[in-house]
Amino acid sequence: MMLHRSTMKMLSDLISPKALERILSDAARDRHTTLSALDAATLQDILKRDIYRRLQLSVPAALAKRRVQEVIDTLTEDQGQHVLSSHSTQVVTLEEQARQFALYFDWPETQRLRAVLSVARQTIAEGKDAGALLQEGAELIDGLGRKLSEGLVTQGQDLSELKASGLRLGGVGGPKVKRLEALIKQISEAQETRTLLPAEVERALALTLILRKQIESSVVQQLHPAQKREMVESLALQEQGEIMPFDLTQLPPEAQARVQTLEREHEARLLTELAREYAALLRHDAPLDQDVQALRERSVAGEVLGEAALSGLRERLALTRTQMAGAQQDQLAGFAARLTALQHRSGDTGEHPTGQHYTGEHSTDEALQLAQQGLSVAQSTLQAGGLAGDEVSQLGELISTLENSDLLTQERLIALQRESFELERRAREIPGALNDLAGLIEAARAELAGGQMTDLEPLWGILERHMGEAAQQRENMDTRAARVMQDYDRYRHLAGETIQKLGRLADVLRDQQRLGVLSSDAHGRYLHTLENAEALLTEAQAEFEAAREVTAAFGADALSDLLGVFDPDAFDQNDAATDLLSTVSFAPSVGTQPQPASTALGGNSGGPVPEPGAQHAKPTGPGSSPVPGNDPFGLGSLLGAALTRPPLIAQPASARPSDTQLLAAQPLAAQPFSVAGLELDFAGPLPHAPSEAHAGALTRTWLVKHGQVVEGDLSPAGNWRTETDCEADVLRLAWLADQAAELHPTRLSVDMAGQCWMALPQPGLGVLVVCGPDQTAAASAAGSWRARVSCGSGRKIYSKSARVRKPS
Numbered sequence: 001m002m003l004h005r006s007t008m009k010m011l012s013d014l015i016s017p018k019a020l021e022r023i024l025s026d027a028a029r030d031r032h033t034t035l036s037a038l039d040a041a042t043l044q045d046i047l048k049r050d051i052y053r054r055l056q057l058s059v060p061a062a063l064a065k066r067r068v069q070e071v072i073d074t075l076t077e078d079q080g081q082h083v084l085s086s087h088s089t090q091v092v093t094l095e096e097q098a099r100q101f102a103l104y105f106d107w108p109e110t111q112r113l114r115a116v117l118s119v120a121r122q123t124i125a126e127g128k129d130a131g132a133l134l135q136e137g138a139e140l141i142d143g144l145g146r147k148l149s150e151g152l153v154t155q156g157q158d159l160s161e162l163k164a165s166g167l168r169l170g171g172v173g174g175p176k177v178k179r180l181e182a183l184i185k186q187i188s189e190a191q192e193t194r195t196l197l198p199a200e201v202e203r204a205l206a207l208t209l210i211l212r213k214q215i216e217s218s219v220v221q222q223l224h225p226a227q228k229r230e231m232v233e234s235l236a237l238q239e240q241g242e243i244m245p246f247d248l249t250q251l252p253p254e255a256q257a258r259v260q261t262l263e264r265e266h267e268a269r270l271l272t273e274l275a276r277e278y279a280a281l282l283r284h285d286a287p288l289d290q291d292v293q294a295l296r297e298r299s300v301a302g303e304v305l306g307e308a309a310l311s312g313l314r315e316r317l318a319l320t321r322t323q324m325a326g327a328q329q330d331q332l333a334g335f336a337a338r339l340t341a342l343q344h345r346s347g348d349t350g351e352h353p354t355g356q357h358y359t360g361e362h363s364t365d366e367a368l369q370l371a372q373q374g375l376s377v378a379q380s381t382l383q384a385g386g387l388a389g390d391e392v393s394q395l396g397e398l399i400s401t402l403e404n405s406d407l408l409t410q411e412r413l414i415a416l417q418r419e420s421f422e423l424e425r426r427a428r429e430i431p432g433a434l435n436d437l438a439g440l441i442e443a444a445r446a447e448l449a450g451g452q453m454t455d456l457e458p459l460w461g462i463l464e465r466h467m468g469e470a471a472q473q474r475e476n477m478d479t480r481a482a483r484v485m486q487d488y489d490r491y492r493h494l495a496g497e498t499i500q501k502l503g504r505l506a507d508v509l510r511d512q513q514r515l516g517v518l519s520s521d522a523h524g525r526y527l528h529t530l531e532n533a534e535a536l537l538t539e540a541q542a543e544f545e546a547a548r549e550v551t552a553a554f555g556a557d558a559l560s561d562l563l564g565v566f567d568p569d570a571f572d573q574n575d576a577a578t579d580l581l582s583t584v585s586f587a588p589s590v591g592t593q594p595q596p597a598s599t600a601l602g603g604n605s606g607g608p609v610p611e612p613g614a615q616h617a618k619p620t621g622p623g624s625s626p627v628p629g630n631d632p633f634g635l636g637s638l639l640g641a642a643l644t645r646p647p648l649i650a651q652p653a654s655a656r657p658s659d660t661q662l663l664a665a666q667p668l669a670a671q672p673f674s675v676a677g678l679e680l681d682f683a684g685p686l687p688h689a690p691s692e693a694h695a696g697a698l699t700r701t702w703l704v705k706h707g708q709v710v711e712g713d714l715s716p717a718g719n720w721r722t723e724t725d726c727e728a729d730v731l732r733l734a735w736l737a738d739q740a741a742e743l744h745p746t747r748l749s750v751d752m753a754g755q756c757w758m759a760l761p762q763p764g765l766g767v768l769v770v771c772g773p774d775q776t777a778a779a780s781a782a783g784s785w786r787a788r789v790s791c792g793s794g795r796k797i798y799s800k801s802a803r804v805r806k807p808s
Contacts, residue, residue, distance in 0.1 A: 003039070003075065004021075004038050004043065007020075007043060007047070007051075007071055008020050009139070009142070010070070010071050010074065014055060014059060014067060014464075014467055015464055016426065016460040016467075019054070019460060019464065023050050024038070024050075028046075040075050044076075047071055047072055048072075051068060052064055055068070058467065059471050059472060063472070088124055091120055091121055091124060091130075091134065098110075101113070101141075101144045101148070104144075104148075105385075106385065108280050108387070109140055109147065110144065112377070112381050113140040113141065113144065115378075118376075119373055119376045119380060120134055120137060122376070132373075133377075146516065147519070148196065150515060150518070150525075151196045151198075153508065153511045153522075154525065155196055155198075156191055157504070157508045158204075159187050159191055162183075162187070162201075162204050162205070162208060163184060166180060169208070172215065176211060177211065180208065180211070183203060186200055187200055202273075205269070213263070216255060216258060255744075264302065264303075264304055268296070268299050274292070274317060275292055278317045280389055281320060281324060281387060283389060284324070284387075284389040284393075292313070295309065295313065321387065325387060328378075328382060328388055332382070332395075335396065336375060339372060342399070342402055367398070367402055367410065367411075367414055370414075371402065374394065374395045375395060378392060378395060397445070397449060401448075404451065405451055412453065416453070416454065417448055423437070423459055424437070428520065430470050431466075431523050431524065433462070437459055440458075440462075474518065477526055480534070481526075481530055482513070484509060484534060485509060485510060487540075488503065488506045488540075498539045499543075502536040502537060509529060512526045546706060547707075549707070549708070698718065699773065699781050700772075700781075701769070701781050701784075701785045702714075702730045702768070703765065703767070703785075704766050705766030705767075706766070709727055709731065733750070733769045734769055737759035737760075737761055737767045738767065741761065747759070755771060756770075756771070756772050756773070756775045757778070758772075758778050758782060765789070
């Protein structure tokens with residue numbers, strides 16, 4: 001490839017090829033040479049002077065200087081290695097490069113590349129010039145390489161989300177989960193070898209959606225335990241079995257909204273993929289394109305379209321594509337007949353079809369050869385399974401011009417027609433450019449079809465303006481992405497779902513930042529990822545500030561014991577809300593011997609150490625063998641002690657012992673933990689209960705908001721030796737309620753040693769924590785607090801001396 005063509009390709013995203021070629025031509029003429037004769041030294045001088053000045057009209061000087069320097073560095077590296085090879089050698093080189101994309105035979109670019117190389121080989125065999133075909137082939141290979149790199153970034157993002165979902169769903173078991181794990185492994189291996197597996201990714205995402213929907217419904221539905229067991233067991237079907245449908249109307253409104261959100265996200269992805277897959281079809285079928293856009297708008301508005309609508313759309317797209325391919329075959333057959341007539345008339349008479357004799361430097365033979373090459377490429381593209389809408393339109397206009405225009409205007413009209421199609425193709429690659437140019441391009445083509453000349457310079461100017469805006473936006477996006485990654489490094493020691501999601505997006509941003517020139521789709525994905533990461537970063541900053549406030553009040557060690565936020569392993573696969581969805585199982589557990597706890601609740605708070613026998617009192621009932629280390633709520637970090645608990649067991653209300661029986665059998669063990677109808681049994685140290693002397697009388701309520709107690713008595717009592725001990729236990733219960741917020745529980749309750757603890761989320765206010773001698777007293781205290789707040793007497797005051805929040 002000539003040096004000036006390499007320069008034009010590397011700067012094609014900042015300035016139009018026509019303007020760049022004109023600048024190079026004028027600069028070469030001023031230096032008494034031609035474009036094809038430009039050497040590297042002369043071209044570098046033109047880049048530093050003429051092109052640098054021109055670029056500053058559309059982009060900042062710093063960006064223009066950097067891009068010019070990148071081109072100069074590339075030319076310097078290639079100097080001495082550039083050898084002008086013959087067309088035959090170039091074809092062989094392009095075919096070698098094209099083999100790496102053989103797996104993606106259904107891509108439109110791959111189909112056209114195969115057609116272009118096939119016609120190029122035939123043209124060279126006939127002894128004709130194939131320079132234009134070889135140049136297009138090189139551009140197609142560059143475009144395919146860019147598309148592959150962008151696809152690998154997207155696949156990497158999907159893979160990270162699938163792995164995160166797989167960790168949550170691993171506890172369900174069954175063939176569906178095993179198949180998901182196998183797909184994730186297959187995609188991981190493909191990612192390492194830079195191979196795209198879109199079908200496997202879609203299957204894995206569909207499986208994840210099905211499992212998440214089924215688990216969501218089975219966990220939160222207020223059903224009889226036997227019904228609940230049946231719904232969960234429906235996940236463990238044969239490999240070819242289908243997930244049993246469930247009735248969304250039986251779910252609470254919040255659960256219905258979550259399931260519908262999952263469905264909308266999946267449908268939005270499918271619609272995007274369909275629009276990308278059938279882009280060539282939709283460009284030439286306006287009604288169908290409008291229908292697709294209407295469905296996407298409905299999805300964005302929050303409507304669940306349903307499987308029937310998407311299946312119908314897919315079938316309609318496939319059918320229309322087949323019909324359009326047949327119609328294009330018929331059009332090409334007609335063009336071939338018209339082109340043959342033109343060739344015969346030219347060969348027999350030596351005259352132009354209008355009756356003029358051929359004179360001048362350029363003859364119609366070149367235009368006829370160009371039309372014949374375009375016809376062959378279009379036919380080969382259709383045979384490869386693609387569509388040739390743009391080629392058919394351009395070929396039709398070219399043949400009409402040859403048939404109807406006079407010799408004097410023919411060459412100029414053909415050049416303008418080709419330029420209009422090049423302008424449209426470039427505009428598709430720049431975000432927002434085609435919206436401003438589509439109407440203008442159509443009007444220009446209408447004038448050209450009527451034999452009138454038109455000026456396309458204003459249209460190129462509009463495109464260059466969009467190019468400059470896109471380049472500046474890319475610079476800003478790279479800067480924002482670097483800031484996100486830098487700030488994430490500051491907060492990555494924190495734990496929790498927010499940091500985990502932010503970490504995954506930071507990895508995606510790092511890969512997107514490394515990409516070169518972005519396509520319009522990749523530009524949109526980059527921007528979407530960046531906005532999501534910035535939103536998560538804001539949440540992480542708020543969490544960090546809250547953690548720092550607690551650290552300032554109690555010290556880093558107390559905060560570590562309280563929440564475990566500085567221990568990355570404390571929350572590893574233990575997000576309270578997600579693990580509650582992923583660990584519901586009715587399979588018996590394998591029992592092992594419990595391990596003694598290292599410390600008591602409260603860490604450094606000075607709380608007492610429960611007796612070993614009481615701390616590890618074994619629950620009764622089948623399948624209740626204690627399983628150390630199985631801690632779905634992260635309570636080992638939450639309560640500042642190593643927990644040993646029995647497996648999660650869903651029990652019907654009738655099968656549970658009474659509170660008195662539980663207290664008698666397990667005086668210091670945890671009682672059932674209830675979340676929106678799902679009750680789980682676990683053993684382990686829980687918040688301090690006051691001593692027996694206070695057990696019958698002490699009842700307190702506290703209001704916790706943003707990790708701080710804003711109302712309630714924190715004075716020492718019983719085993720609470722200090723105010724810090726009391727506040728730490730209250731915050732632990734409130735934090736547990738926050739972690740289960742995704743399930744929207746109305747109450748979390750823990751009974752221990754004759755004391756009942758409750759955490760009740762209060763929308764807009766925070767979490768109400770109650771401690772009472774029994775459930776009745778605790779519920780009564782919570783009711784009294786709510787009645788007081790509803791009467792408007794809930795203003796809080798803060799006593800710095802006693803650190804006690806009391807209602808006014």
